[in-house]
Amino acid sequence: MALDQQQVRDIAELARLQLDDNQIAEYQKNLSSILDLVDQLSAVDTSSVEPMAHPLDAVQRLRADAVTEENQRDHFQQCAPQTENGYYLVPRVVE
């Protein structure tokens, strides 16, 4: 299945990737060939196979409901580009 360029742009937008026109063409080709591979997989009869949620044949472990974390805000905020009064700052977002 071939993707058109607009679909590639939409996917890039959803993934917040900035692509120039050369890259768009390249991604168009590569993503389309991945989809071809998916088409091949889809052709296999899987009607008797239970969908797999996880490759490991194991069950989720549970954690007791207890507060085990301490406040490490100063530590974490060292890698943030900008903070103020304990808040992480980001370019203004208003709905």
Add this chain to the structure above:
Amino acid sequence: MEWEVVIGLEIHAQLATKSKIFSGASTQYGAEANTQACAVDLGLPGVLPVFNEEALRMAVKFGLAIDADIGKKSVFDRKNYFYPDLPKGYQTTQLHHPIVGMGHIDIELDDGSTKRINVTRAHLEEDAGKSVHEGFGSMSGIDLNRAGTPLVEIVSEPEMRSAKEAAAYFRKMHSIVTYLGICDGDLSQGSMRCDCNVSLRPKGQEEFGTRTEIKNVNSFRNVERAIESEIERQMDILEDGGSIVQETRLYDADKNETRSMRSKEVANDYRYFPCPDLLPVIIDDNYIEAVRETLPELPDDKRARFVKDHGLSVNDAAVLASDRELAHYFETVAHSANDYKLAANWVQGDVSAALNRLEISISELAVSAEQLGHILKLIKDNTLNTGGAREVFNALLEGKGDDTVASVDKLVDSLGLKQVSDTGAIEAIVEKVLADNPKLVEGYLNTPEDKRAKAIGPFIGLTRKAAAGVNPQVVMDVLKKKLSELG
């Protein structure tokens, strides 16, 4: 044209766990920004989420309470989107295998009948952080304390047909989750939020009309008002021959209208896939039955019991059973006074009035259930009349006592409220009243037999004025006897 309203609700309820759904950070409300956001909540590289067993237990408890199928195998998925309050770039949720499947609740309608509303599913997911747009100049501030707080999202079938039904459904869900103790139910802190899907269709048409979704409505009253204003808006458009745009809208309570949240040009595609960091959650029948053992009496059962076993009216029972704390208070009063009806009158009367006036919840009331129960006991054994009981109640409200039952007795003494029920003493007072008011007595004696019941009123007033705290029933008996002796 006659239109039929179709409403479905998605309710997000924060689970009352101590720690987050996938990390050991605290979920306590009101902490300083980002002091409860750990490496897992921040989505830092290399962290691994571990599922909170209490969140699982609470979700199963909810499922059992609404008589739902419980997912013995549930799977977490990633819902991918970019927003600053979602640091991982995805929300961990459950898409195809939710923990709670199809269930149902019953809501009460105005005419006293009940209507069953089916619940499509309820799944576990994590809450996002909060964005603050004021006070940071050209920037927004992000507080991630809420990120990772466990939620159940409860999705109804589109079976509600009016704003009133939707509000009743939201109320009932609130009542159920607070009864279960799985959510604190504090709407003002966002512990429960509601998305309302609203559409109209010509009456008789099977196919649904185009719907809009009103996001994040956070009070019972606003659910009703938001839906009503949206119905009106859609009806205006349809009546004019227009068509509804499927979109997300916000309710502005000040203007009482919904407005469009500008939809982005590229339709969102959440690209769900199973979360590779979390394994399937498997539970068995033993687990489910063990949780079932912990279910408390639920509001519907409690209401039915109040009516059947204690003779309360359906309305009184519905109000008193609707809120867990209120129901507990009421039952404690009723037990202590050994009188459900008297307790119902007081809790719905003086207690409710005090709560409204002081704008407090029942847990903050200065009069404990044991104290009120004792006051009612004193009414029943004629130590207090209703007025006296009210005085004690108000004195306690004003902080004139302490929180002990003994404090009630002390106030009765210090305020001089003990009723005089001693017949001898009352006879003496009544005799004096009659002797002092010969004209009234003459008037009474000239009153025909069948009108005397009314004519006795002034004597009661005079007697009670002469000696405050006399038992009105004894006064009445003595008056009748004395007056009949006169003719």
